[in-house]
Amino acid sequence: MTPAARGAQAGACPFCAIVSGESPAQVVLETEHTVAFLDVRPVFKGHTLLVPRRHVVTLPDLPADLLAPYLTATQRLASAMVEALGAQGSFVAVNNVVSQSVAHLHTHVVPRTRGDGLRGFFWPRTKYADGEAAAYAQRLRQALDGGA
Template sequence: MNTDPACVFCRIVAGELPAEIVLDEPDLVAFLDQRPVFKGHVLLVPREHVVTLPDLPAGLRDGFLEAAQRLATAVVDGLGAQGSFVAMNNTVSQSVPHLHLHVVPRTKGDGLRGFFWPRTPYADDTERAAYGDRLRVALG
């Protein structure tokens, strides 16, 4: 499997850096964003180091989208959100050059406007873990 030892997400996938993992599958991993737009903001990444969506191998496309669907459902079922915002940057505005899909819980009137993303930090690691637990339960 192709990995990049300098990539933050590859290091999270390898267990070298801490993260609140909510989905751990053979080809994909999802974890809570360290700087969430809203609490419960999840990043979905392929285990393999892939930089952009056009680089994603054909064999991973269906599984990647299916996992994104499950995460979008989990933020509603597990966190009580009314919906979700699902987004992905490719090269421009891509803070980590490893393909990642954002699943952000949304509630009407939450203040998210356009692409000006506020950041809502967790109070501490215990609160972050509680959000991770709720999402893992919703994912089954």
């Protein structure tokens, strides 16, 4: 999907409706560039979603000028989980397209305590064959270096 097509979908975006005040939410943080609100289906009480005010679909789509404000707000929320809720830490996650239930960038900040029952990602694990890890690393380095 092109950035223009993604932007066209912003009108039907439930997170844009929260940002604009059209839909109610339990807002916990508002900055010039971000809004954070409680998830209506929390993993644990206090589970918060952070979104950019601007309709952006995935983290790779986030403009460079919003990276620092977005990460700063994420950091503030992670600290607040400990201070305000007595959590021992937090889980911070972003889905890009796969498992992304709303097509608007959102970061989950979830309070965590030892023994809370959350047992990781439940992802299957695999192993690299001999030499395969080096090949994967090389492919990623090439992509990061602009395809060189």
